[in-house]
Amino acid sequence: MTGKLGLDPALVARARELARRAGQPVVDLARSHTTVSVERAVLRLAGVTGADPDGIPWVNRLVDAVVADVGLGHGVAVPVFDALAREQIGDVTLLAQKAAAGSVRFTQPTGKAATAARRAARKAVAAGVRQIDRRRAERDRLVKRYGDPKQRPWIYLIVATGDIYEDIPQAQAAARAGADIIAVIRSTGQSLLDYVPEGATREGFAGTYATQENFRLMRAALDESSRELGRYVRLTNYASGLCMPEMATLAGLERLDMMLNDSMYGILFRDINPIRTFVDQRFSRQVHARAGIIINTGEDNYLTTADAVDEAHTVTVSQLLNEYFAHEAGLADWQLGLGHAFEINPDVPESFRLELAHALLARELFPDAPLKWMPPTKHMTGDVFRGNLLDGFFNLVGTMTGQGILLVGMMTEAVVTPWLSDRDIALQNVRYVLGAAGGLHEDFVPAPGGFIQQRAHRVLGEAVDLLDRIGDQSLLTAIAEGTFGIMKRPADRGKGLDGVAKHEADYYNPATDILEGQQA
Numbered sequence: 001m002t003g004k005l006g007l008d009p010a011l012v013a014r015a016r017e018l019a020r021r022a023g024q025p026v027v028d029l030a031r032s033h034t035t036v037s038v039e040r041a042v043l044r045l046a047g048v049t050g051a052d053p054d055g056i057p058w059v060n061r062l063v064d065a066v067v068a069d070v071g072l073g074h075g076v077a078v079p080v081f082d083a084l085a086r087e088q089i090g091d092v093t094l095l096a097q098k099a100a101a102g103s104v105r106f107t108q109p110t111g112k113a114a115t116a117a118r119r120a121a122r123k124a125v126a127a128g129v130r131q132i133d134r135r136r137a138e139r140d141r142l143v144k145r146y147g148d149p150k151q152r153p154w155i156y157l158i159v160a161t162g163d164i165y166e167d168i169p170q171a172q173a174a175a176r177a178g179a180d181i182i183a184v185i186r187s188t189g190q191s192l193l194d195y196v197p198e199g200a201t202r203e204g205f206a207g208t209y210a211t212q213e214n215f216r217l218m219r220a221a222l223d224e225s226s227r228e229l230g231r232y233v234r235l236t237n238y239a240s241g242l243c244m245p246e247m248a249t250l251a252g253l254e255r256l257d258m259m260l261n262d263s264m265y266g267i268l269f270r271d272i273n274p275i276r277t278f279v280d281q282r283f284s285r286q287v288h289a290r291a292g293i294i295i296n297t298g299e300d301n302y303l304t305t306a307d308a309v310d311e312a313h314t315v316t317v318s319q320l321l322n323e324y325f326a327h328e329a330g331l332a333d334w335q336l337g338l339g340h341a342f343e344i345n346p347d348v349p350e351s352f353r354l355e356l357a358h359a360l361l362a363r364e365l366f367p368d369a370p371l372k373w374m375p376p377t378k379h380m381t382g383d384v385f386r387g388n389l390l391d392g393f394f395n396l397v398g399t400m401t402g403q404g405i406l407l408v409g410m411m412t413e414a415v416v417t418p419w420l421s422d423r424d425i426a427l428q429n430v431r432y433v434l435g436a437a438g439g440l441h442e443d444f445v446p447a448p449g450g451f452i453q454q455r456a457h458r459v460l461g462e463a464v465d466l467l468d469r470i471g472d473q474s475l476l477t478a479i480a481e482g483t484f485g486i487m488k489r490p491a492d493r494g495k496g497l498d499g500v501a502k503h504e505a506d507y508y509n510p511a512t513d514i515l516e517g518q519q520a
Contacts, residue, residue: 003364004445005456018467019320022475027328030282036499038283039063039076041245042511045128048092051198060195062096069106072501075508077121079106122510129514132252136292146232149180153406160185162204164214168221175225175233177427183236186210191241191270210237215254239284240266242496248284252291262298263325268487273494282329286515289330297322300341300374302485308343312358313462314484333368341374342394357455359401373398375409387411395433402441
């Protein structure tokens with residue numbers, strides 16, 4: 001028996017083995033398929049930039065042209081670099097422009113031409129990967145220079161105006177008020193766009209479009225704040241939806257520090273095809289591993305559609321699956337911001353003790369992961385006094401269970417778009433709790449055999465039982481049957497399925513080659 005909960009190490013080990021058994025077929029599927037977004041990410045690493053007059057990125061135009069001529073299953077790198085040699089064009093973006101105009105045709109070369117194209121593709125993509133390496137080294141230098149926040153958990157705060165030039169001063173003000181991590185919420189619906197918008201944007205819906213230029217602008221602004229405050233301020237955005245691999249790539253190139261990247265969120269809540277999602281997420285996590293980016297997973301979302309008490313074990317199952325998928329893709333424990341949430345109905349008897357049990361279970365199952373603890377939203381009523389008290393309880397659980405990343409809850413959360421004053425009051429709440437009880441996790445030990453230990457053991461046992469059942473059928477079947485978040489998502493449906501292809505015998509992806517070989 002180990003830790004404050006007295007968990008059985010053999011049962012914990014069995015849970016991880018069952019997660020591996022459930023996840024391995026999905027990994028095998030991801031390793032044998034590609035998607036249009038994976039291929040676009042490869043070309044972005046190779047240097048394709050910009051968009052046409054209609055705002056469609058040249059990387060989309062280029063991949064579409066290759067797919068029209070030779071299909072997706074070979075990968076696009078070899079046909080593209082073969083065409084560059086044949087056409088004697090030295091710039092990949094120029095090739096994309098010519099392809100969009102219909103003046104270039106693509107073939108799948110063989111023999112010496114294929115070998116030369118592979119060599120050229122790898123060289124170009126390696127330059128992009130080296131840029132990611134440089135940005136990671138730059139982060140390490142800045143963290144060493146300015147330092148990390150003195151306290152844990154790190155305080156994570158959302159900015160979302162729709163206008164990047166409004167987001168910047170709000171983000172800097174939030175950092176001055178104590179935020180350690182700024183998350184720029186993405187515009188509603190962007191996850192369903194099968195392209196990444198170009199340039200700085202000023203019109204978003206309940207959020208700001210995620211673009212490379214917006215990433216660059218906000219990173220530069222928070223670097224100014226880091227210098228001013230004497231602590232490194234981290235930046236978060238989204239690697240999810242139909243462009244997950246591209247978002248991960250752009251984040252690496254622009255030195256973002258964290259990315260929301262859950263293995264099942266897009267499937268469950270955006271109806272994106274499961275196979276498309278699992279293929280995309282594996283590549284995106286390989287990029288995150290290389291870039292030193294911490295991922296934030298989305299288990300909290302399950303509890304907004306399913307009951308947080310009855311379905312608590314599905315959160316644990318998802319955390320274990322996310323851990324397996326992340327490790328397989330090369331992420332280290334310190335990069336696993338696994339999600340869990342404070343979403344039990346406050347009217348449920350002993351709701352606070354139940355929340356303590358769930359949070360402490362997550363902490364003890366993943367002792368080296370910077371868990372991301374999510375605030376109450378589902379049961380916010382518009383009573384700001386009750387809401388602020390509920391957030392205080394949430395903050396207290398975070399300190400009592402040693403969470404790593406604490407998303408600031410606001411008293412108007414999920415009721416209206418919070419005012420700046422709401423954010424200030426919410427930060428005061430966090431500062432008070434961390435200041436008054438920041439080390440409480442050192443003293444808090446639940447009673448042996450008591451309510452909290454019993455609840456944690458029950459949830460873990462239910463999680464093991466569910467993982468056993470998933471392994472007997474398949475994870476794709478479990479998702480189709482509504483196991484997570486009560487959303488039923490069959491593998492042969494969903495958005496983006498037409499952008500998936502099984503590898504042909506001669507498939508080549510220089511980015512995967514480099515990321516798995518750890519050389520560039």
